[in-house]
Amino acid sequence: MSMNLLRLLRRRTGSAPVARERLQILLAHERGLRSQPDLLGILREEILAVVSRHVVLDPEKVVVRMDRGESVSTLEVDIEVPNGFDKKMAIAS
Amino acid sequence: MAKVLVVTSGKGGVGKTTSTAALGAALAQQGEKVVVVDFDVGLRNLDLIMGAERRVVFDLINVAQGVAKLSQALIRDKRLENLWLLPASQTRDKDALTDEGIRDIIAELRTRFDWVICDSPAGIERGATLAMRYADEAVIVTNPEVSSVRDADRIIGMLDSKTVKAEQGEQMKKHVLITRYDTSRASRGEMLNIDDILEILAVPLLGIIPESQDVLKASNVGSPVTLNDATSMPARAYMDAARRLSGETVTMVVPTEQRKGFMDRLFGRRAA
Numbered sequence: 130m131s132m133n134l135l136r137l138l139r140r141r142t143g144s145a146p147v148a149r150e151r152l153q154i155l156l157a158h159e160r161g162l163r164s165q166p167d168l169l170g171i172l173r174e175e176i177l178a179v180v181s182r183h184v185v186l187d188p189e190k191v192v193v194r195m196d197r198g199e200s201v202s203t204l205e206v207d208i209e210v211p212n213g214f215d216k217k218m219a220i221a222s
Numbered sequence: 223m224a225k226v227l228v229v230t231s232g233k234g235g236v237g238k239t240t241s242t243a244a245l246g247a248a249l250a251q252q253g254e255k256v257v258v259v260d261f262d263v264g265l266r267n268l269d270l271i272m273g274a275e276r277r278v279v280f281d282l283i284n285v286a287q288g289v290a291k292l293s294q295a296l297i298r299d300k301r302l303e304n305l306w307l308l309p310a311s312q313t314r315d316k317d318a319l320t321d322e323g324i325r326d327i328i329a330e331l332r333t334r335f336d337w338v339i340c341d342s343p344a345g346i347e348r349g350a351t352l353a354m355r356y357a358d359e360a361v362i363v364t365n366p367e368v369s370s371v372r373d374a375d376r377i378i379g380m381l382d383s384k385t386v387k388a389e390q391g392e393q394m395k396k397h398v399l400i401t402r403y404d405t406s407r408a409s410r411g412e413m414l415n416i417d418d419i420l421e422i423l424a425v426p427l428l429g430i431i432p433e434s435q436d437v438l439k440a441s442n443v444g445s446p447v448t449l450n451d452a453t454s455m456p457a458r459a460y461m462d463a464a465r466r467l468s469g470e471t472v473t474m475v476v477p478t479e480q481r482k483g484f485m486d487r488l489f490g491r492r493a494a
């Protein structure tokens with residue numbers, strides 16, 4: 130009975146408003162990506178350049194990852210530093 | 223001054239070829255000298271929709287590669303003397319089309335016609351980017367449906383970045399053509415309505431083509447919708463759209479289905 134009522138109500142409003150809302154959210158996101166071509170690639174290159182000034186790094190071991198959440202997005206930077214790191218710092222100073 | 227128009231969409235099956243043929247014929251019916259160019263290499267269909275499939279001898283790639291002259295590949299419409307077709311090739315080698323080849327062909331077509339209408343293939347690959355590359359204006363065909371609108375948005379982004387016009391820092395003039403529109407379903411909230419689509423895409427409206435059996439009827443017999451039955455609803459909508467392309471101000475009519483009466487419903491199937 131309640132299911133039938135729900136269905137009736139839903140039919141009256143239609144699914145177009147849902148389509149419209151989904152599109153607006155999706156396109157806002159996709160347009161953002163388009164205007165910043167390969168943001169992650171740029172970030173990765175620049176982070177690599179800054180860190181390599183002080184530490185010898187394997188470029189392959191620098192990983193930049195972005196995770197988009199509904200309200201907050203996280204940027205994860207994972208840099209693997211070789212074990213000789215401390216020694217090199219000591220020589221440098 | 224010749225105008226080069228690309229009819230594009232991103233998504234397939236939304237009505238690019240139908241719209242290219244209908245707009246091309248409508249402009250020709252209004253006295254303009256028009257050529258419609260099929261860019262869908264490998265899957266040509268504009269020839270079929272135009273009813274010229276048995277008259278194709280040379281194609282776009284033959285001309286681009288210098289095998290045939292442009293005048294040998296152009297097919298004149300049998301109904302309208304100022305309407306021409308440049309068919310696509312059916313070769314599977316998509317690399318046969320080069321940027322320079324297309325540039326030269328478009329430049330030559332500009333000298334011979336008032337309108338050069340390029341029917342883009344679906345997708346965002348080479349064929350689609352070449353079809354829009356040298357255009358002055360674009361018609362973005364979309365259905366009132368989410369995937370089609372999303373792809374239209376993607377194509378709009380490409381029109382604003384990958385065309386010669388965009389690279390020269392000029393604005394590509396863009397128009398949205400909404401096809402397969404069902405007014406009653408939209409008014410019941412079952413289908414995206416015109417305002418929704420225009421607000422999302424932020425591109426001015428060229429026309430609203432109603433969902434209609436007349437479109438299939440016309441393609442069955444190989445005739446552009448505007449030529450097959452000029453009084454039909456989609457034909458009138460395309461005619462108005464063509465006038466708007468020419469710069470005329472034509473009041474936008476939202477096509478409404480003629481309500482079928484009881485007797486029509488009863489006998490409609492037999493009569494049609």
